[in-house]
Each structure stands twice: as structure tokens, then as C-alpha cells.
Amino acid sequence: MNELQRGIVNIRLDLIHRFRGDRFDFHGARIRVPKSISKSIRRKLLLDGAYETEEVEFVERYVEPGMDVIEFGGSIGAVASLIATRLGAGDSQYVVEASSELAELCRANVESNATDAHHVEVLHRAVSYNGTGVVRFATGRNAHIGHIARDGEEANEVPATTLSDVAAQLEDGRAFVFVCDIEGGEYDLFEKDLASVQKAKLSIVEFHPQDVEGRPVDIEAFLQTLPAKGLKVLEFRNDVAVIAPISAG
DSSP, rough: OOHHHHHHHHHHHHHHHHHTTTTTTTTEEEEETTTTTOOOHIIIIIIIOOTHHHHHHHHHHHHHOOOOOEEOOTSSSSHHHHHHHHHTTEEEEEEESSSSHHHHHHHHHHHHHHHTTTTTEEEEOEEEESSEEEEEEEEEEEEESEEEEEOOOOOOOEEEEEEEEEEETTTOOOEEEEEETTTTEEEEEEESSSHHHHHEEEEEEEEEBTTTTBBBBHHHHTTGGGGGEEEEEEEEETTEEEEEEOOOO
């Protein structure tokens, strides 16, 4: 995008906020998107209509009342708010977000879309299996590139959690869906918390071309290892996979 194009985008975004405020429709949910959110994210949401397209499609296809949902990487709460509109009485929804600022926005968005009859918790945590209980988290230059800090990066300490930690809060025997977009942390999770992934009725996971240490990962080669771990890929598009236990249906 050249300077002229960027200027036009900026003007369009400013006009949208001026005349419509900061609350917008997102696939049936109503979410707050303040001007403090990066322009790249707001452009996808407000101009392109192409924000987390695959995650949205898979959530709309697979998430339904009677399920609990755990989401790692809640960001501004757009996908989580969509999920909230699809759950019903007695359902539980847990969302984990490592950025304190985004966690507050995520919480407000999700709670405004949840029914009074389903349980919502947004947890300010970072997903980590380092065993220390805390994580050095680098927020990045926009809402989608926060990550566990590497050596030399400026970072904040955030309490750590794992999928098994959060899943332990769910009622025994209830089906749950796992939604995950944690900037490379998914590989560590699949290696060290596989039993929890296997317990999910379904997982919707965005895979990234690097792991948390910045090492390149061949996504398709990784997916080919899943049958040996008792998992199967139901759908895969643009790095987002729908995964289920082989024993399921």
C-alpha cells in the first residue's frame, strides 16, 4: 500500500468513527472498536470485512448452544463476542488474553453480547508451559502480534495458564470447543498439553509459520503428525484448521 492509499484508508477510518462512533456490528455481535486499536485491524474490521474470516466461518458452522468454549488469544473480543451470541443457558465461555489493555476491551465486548444465562470469564493470562507460573509477554505493535518475549525484547510479566488449567474449571462431562490463535504458541500446547486437546470435542486453531522461539514451522507437515496423536483435521484453509479426536464420529 502506497502513501496515497494509506492516506485514503486513514480518512475513511476517521470518517467512520466520526459518524458512527466506536461500536460496530460483527456477524450479529455488537462490539466496541476504539480508535486506539491499530489501523490495520480496524481496516480489516470496518472496511474490508475480512477480519478472522476462517475462524468466523468455522465458529458459525460448529459452535452451538449446549457447548462450553475455551478461547486462547481473545484480542479485542470480536470472535469471542460472536461465540457469546451462539451459546445458551448453562453454557460456559472462558477467554484468555495476555495484553491487559486488550483483556479489558475483550471482557467488555464479550459480556455485552452474552446472555444472562451463560457464564463468561475473560482471564488476563498468557499461555505458557515453562513451569514458572509467569510469562514475559511482548505486546507488539498491534493487537495481533503480541507474543512471549524473546531475549532482549521489552516485555511485561503476566500470570501464566495452560489449556488443562482452564479446562479444569469446566463441568465434568460437558462437550467443549477450543478456539486458539496464540502467535506460534500452539505448537508448544499440542506437544505439552495434548491430552487436553484430545478432550475437546473440536478445536479451531490458527497455525503460524513460526513457533514461540521464532523458529520456522512447516504447518502442513505438522498437521500430518496429528493422526499419530489421535487427532484428525476436518477442514483446513488459510492456516486455520478444524481438528477433532479420531474417536469422534
